[in-house]
Amino acid sequence: MAQAMAATGGSSAGLKPILSGSKILQMNLGFLGLQFSFGLQQANMTPIWAYLGADEANFPWLGIAGPLTGLIVQPIIGVMSDRTLSKYGRRTPYFLIGAIMCMAGLFFMPLSQSVLMAFSILFILDVGNNVTMEPYRAYVNDRLDEKQRGFGFLSQSAFTGLAQCLAYASPFLLVTWFGVSKIAEPGQIPDYTRYAFYIGAVLSITTILWSILRVPELPLTQDERTRIAALPKSFGAYFTEIGEAFREMPTAMRSMAWMSLFQWYAMCCYWAYRTPAVSMALFGTSDATTAQFREADLLSGPMGAFYNLVAFATALAMIPVARKMGASKLHGVALVLGGLGMIALPLTSSIPFMWVMMAFMGLSWGSIMGNPYIVLANSIPPERTGVYMGIFNMMICAPMLLFAATMTFMYKPLLGGDPRNVMIFGGVCMLIAALAVFRIREPQSQTAIA
Numbered sequence: 001m002a003q004a005m006a007a008t009g010g011s012s013a014g015l016k017p018i019l020s021g022s023k024i025l026q027m028n029l030g031f032l033g034l035q036f037s038f039g040l041q042q043a044n045m046t047p048i049w050a051y052l053g054a055d056e057a058n059f060p061w062l063g064i065a066g067p068l069t070g071l072i073v074q075p076i077i078g079v080m081s082d083r084t085l086s087k088y089g090r091r092t093p094y095f096l097i098g099a100i101m102c103m104a105g106l107f108f109m110p111l112s113q114s115v116l117m118a119f120s121i122l123f124i125l126d127v128g129n130n131v132t133m134e135p136y137r138a139y140v141n142d143r144l145d146e147k148q149r150g151f152g153f154l155s156q157s158a159f160t161g162l163a164q165c166l167a168y169a170s171p172f173l174l175v176t177w178f179g180v181s182k183i184a185e186p187g188q189i190p191d192y193t194r195y196a197f198y199i200g201a202v203l204s205i206t207t208i209l210w211s212i213l214r215v216p217e218l219p220l221t222q223d224e225r226t227r228i229a230a231l232p233k234s235f236g237a238y239f240t241e242i243g244e245a246f247r248e249m250p251t252a253m254r255s256m257a258w259m260s261l262f263q264w265y266a267m268c269c270y271w272a273y274r275t276p277a278v279s280m281a282l283f284g285t286s287d288a289t290t291a292q293f294r295e296a297d298l299l300s301g302p303m304g305a306f307y308n309l310v311a312f313a314t315a316l317a318m319i320p321v322a323r324k325m326g327a328s329k330l331h332g333v334a335l336v337l338g339g340l341g342m343i344a345l346p347l348t349s350s351i352p353f354m355w356v357m358m359a360f361m362g363l364s365w366g367s368i369m370g371n372p373y374i375v376l377a378n379s380i381p382p383e384r385t386g387v388y389m390g391i392f393n394m395m396i397c398a399p400m401l402l403f404a405a406t407m408t409f410m411y412k413p414l415l416g417g418d419p420r421n422v423m424i425f426g427g428v429c430m431l432i433a434a435l436a437v438f439r440i441r442e443p444q445s446q447t448a449i450a
Contacts, residue, residue, distance in 0.1 A: 016145040016218065024152055027143060027215035030095065031159040033207035034132055037102050037125065039167025040200050042271045043304050044193050047297050050288030051189050052115045059272045060407040065122040067400030070393055073130040078390025079238040081135045083231045089217035091135035099208040101128025106201035110194035137389040141377050143218060149377050150322055154315050157370030161311030168304030170196040175298060182294060245387045252379040253392065255440045256372060260395035262433035263335060263368060268403035269426025270342060273419035275300045277346045280420050303358050310362025315370050322371060328440040331371040335434035338364020342427030346420035375440065
């Protein structure tokens with residue numbers, strides 16, 4: 001009986017309450033603020049490094065804070081949140097701590113006066129993001145019945161697309177709609193970037209508060225509380241649990257490792273070299289001191305916003321499609337389109353064609369942030385939701401660390417020091433990820449996606 005209740009997240013009736021669509025959207029609203037933060041990093045850290053004088057070849061390892069903190073923080077926080085008992089719930093304390101750290105990182109990042117300062121603040125920002133991220137994934141799995149998990153995770157993907165659309169677009173909108181100057185002194189971060197980060201700081205805390213107040217966690221049953229209270233809480237016990245979870249990892253989850261390796265390496269290629277690749281394609285330069293680079297920066301922002309807007313729309317459209325053809329097959333098709341988009345984007349100087357390729361990439365991104373989690377959620381034991389969500393994030397962070405460790409040394413000797421070649425290489429990696437996806441067998445328990 002206790003095990004059955006654990007599987008329901010503590011619902012006394014043994015079944016989780018069916019939530020309205022509005023409630024599911026509200027419980028995922030916190031993802032808007034969380035992913036706005038990630039979007040600001042993806043859109044602006046490369047230009048920030050360039051404005052502060054960093055060499056292009058060093059862009060990959062300068063972004064190491066995200067994957068390194070994710071690799072370490074998320075599995076530990078996952079185990080801790082699985083074993084936390086508080087009057088606020090298992091996951092909620094981590095939402096709040098992470099959101100406060102994220103808010104601080106976003107506020108101070110655009111005040112950076114050197115590469116070292118920005119690099120240090122990025123660690124604070126990414127620790128906060130990762131403290132919040134894993135419990136948020138587990139919270140959705142805890143709170144929703146299996147029939148609604150697909151809607152839950154794909155609505156997270158939709159909020160990811162919407163948030164990152166706004167994050168990418170915000171500098172452009174601040175300049176064109178609100179008259180913020182796009183002129184910056186050498187070595188200084190432009191005002192439009194600074195104001196975008198301040199907006200993100202506000203969103204990071206307010207949206208999380210809305211979600212946890214409007215759709216609180218389900219109360220645990222007494223049997224579940226007793227089971228959790230009996231579990232050891234030392235760091236040694238946490239690492240033991242992580243090791244045991246690795247050994248007992250479900251087959252479907254193991255089969256997603258190769259997919260994660262190539263799709264996230266590809267995304268790192270895009271995030272790190274998107275702006276200089278667009279600048280090279282359109283103007284033949286990636287020199288951050290030129291007016292052409294700033295024009296490319298402001299142009300690639302709306303393009304990134306568009307690709308995230310496509311991700312927002314297609315994530316919602318994927319809900320019935322995933323139910324019919326299966327989340328893994330749908331994801332494979334989306335990765336093929338994304339790979340083709342990455343390969344074609346830097347090969348043209350036609351801005352309209354670039355927008356079409358960004359649409360392909362947006363469809364792929366909408367799938368990346370939703371469909372793999374549907375497969376994962378239906379293959380893992382509920383009492384280990386936190387730790388397995390954390391371990392799955394390790395499969396995301398490890399490729400990012402690999403990118404940081406290899407691209408710096410590949411950039412000039414193998415890729416000619418040309419950011420366009422990095423994008424093409426990333427597109428090939430995305431196609432390899434698609435091949436890996438088609439080998440995944442979804443668990444038999446996957447059913448409807450409400």
